[in-house]
Amino acid sequence: MTVRMPIQVMSPDLALKIAAGEVVERPASAVRELLDNALDAGAKRIAVEVEDAGLKTIRVVDDGAGMPRDELALAFRSHATSKIRDLDDLQRLSSLGFRGEALPSIAAISRVEVQTRTEEEATGTRFSIAFGEPAAPSPCAAPRGTRITVSDLFSNVPARRTFVRSLRAEGGQIAGVVMRHALAHPDVQFTLALDGVSTFSSPGSGRLEDVAPEVFGAVTSKSMMPVFREEQGIVVEGIVGKPNLSRQNRSLIHIFVNGRSVANRSLIFALTQAFSGFLMSGRYPVAAVHLTVPPNEVDPNIHPSKSEVRFAREREVHGALHRAVEAALTEHRFGENRLEPVTTNGDQPSSADEQIPFGLLQTLDQVQAAIPEIRAMPALRIFGQANATFIVAEGPSGLYMIDQHAAHERVLFDRFDAELEVGDVSSQSLLEPAPVELNPGQIEALEVNAGLLKRAGFDLEPFGSDACLVRSVPTAAARTKVGDLVSEVLTELENLSEPGAARERALAALACKAAVKAGASLDVEEMRELVTQLESTARPATCPHGRPTMIHLSHTQLEREFGRR
């Protein structure tokens, strides 16, 4: 810009729209603000209805305190709040809101209609405000509480509207907001309907354990355990996943500070650190943990979206969280791993789907010590097969239990990798070419990775717009079902986050399909063969997906279990 404009104060309308951009970044932020307001009003039931991911309507109905008629218009004025009066109030804040900015911001960029009634008033009030222009309040019949409807969000700021690219993804964000609020306030009943479809509800029983199945799913929440610790005026309370539950990212770690969902990196770090030694590297826990800290020691006023907080006693808060989780994990390890007496009916509960990495190891040191030991795997003497899934063997320093499928995956993966490296993959032609139906993502993966697939032993030819003809497959996988094999490998190649991962993903899928399954009986010769092959791989302790192939129970541990030490 070459011509300098004179400095001038912007119009209130423009100032408000700019401020609104900070508060209401996306439809999900508007939902969060409205939920915060309902909670601050003491609501015990909050219903959210959303259409077109909030771009058409967002309606939040609460049974809270409501707003008196003569204050209603004020609620939509900038910097008008009932929650603080002075700096002292801000320093001992117990509400979620404090800026007096959410409603004016939302109203600047949408049409808002409110119906509300307080306990003291006999009739309610209706009030509407369209793109910042208020209409006069009028009486109406209304139950106690507030019903607020936001329509046509962002329709006067097209840049923001186009920012919302996928309605589905935005709907997911909104569901995430409602779920986090439900985890943060188990005593409040939440419901969410997206485009008329009931998507989420929490019972409002006051117990976090009752909300968890709705958020994490019934199976996952069964594998979560309670955490509780109180130290130096800081209370840590919540639930965390046992180590057999883990995720590739941090998206299921929820931390709340005084009822507010916060995205605080160092708190997440304190929590994940407590899991180190329990989870494989690159895996993250599942958690919903509440921190209660004296209000005068928390500053929520450091980010416009109020999602960050600062603590006066940062180290103490992190320490309390860390120790709370660590204590729960340690207790879990001792509790779960007590050896069960042998039962005679042979009907042991199956834990096939529970992957407890190094679950039998008693201390963190042993977990860490065991990893290098297994890396250089000793020659083993095979005893037999347990549950047609695990090979039981003995080495110089104790017992080994090997997952036959995971072990075979590792062996095949390394073999495919070496063959591909030297361009020597053996391929087997099918007697008749087999057509396999594919979805658009798989077709794209086929096109993008044509060279890799060919080198890996596949001869695949496009066949119409939604299928391919399979002419040959890698010999090592020739015994698996052709359709499943091709479909699985292409699915692995869809949506790759890094293009460099294609080769590894394709080989891992191939190895998984070709490997011996859990439940297949093996004779001693076959087991010996597999174990010998595993011994000669560079990383015998994990399968290509990073899961353990074996568990080691040292002589020392056996002695300890039998009370000899």
Ligand SMILES: Nc1ncnc2c1ncn2[C@@H]1O[C@H](COP(=O)(O)OP(=O)(O)OP(=O)(O)O)[C@@H](O)[C@H]1O
């Ligand atoms: N659902 C509701 N029930 C009762 N009162 C409400 C409700 N929503 C808003 N209010 C009133 O309107 C005022 C303004 O709300 P607004 O969200 O703009 O500001 P705030 O909550 O005080 O602060 P913040 O900008 O941090 O959210 C609130 O202080 C509150 O008194």
Ligand SMILES: [Mg+2]
């Ligand atoms: Mg508010």
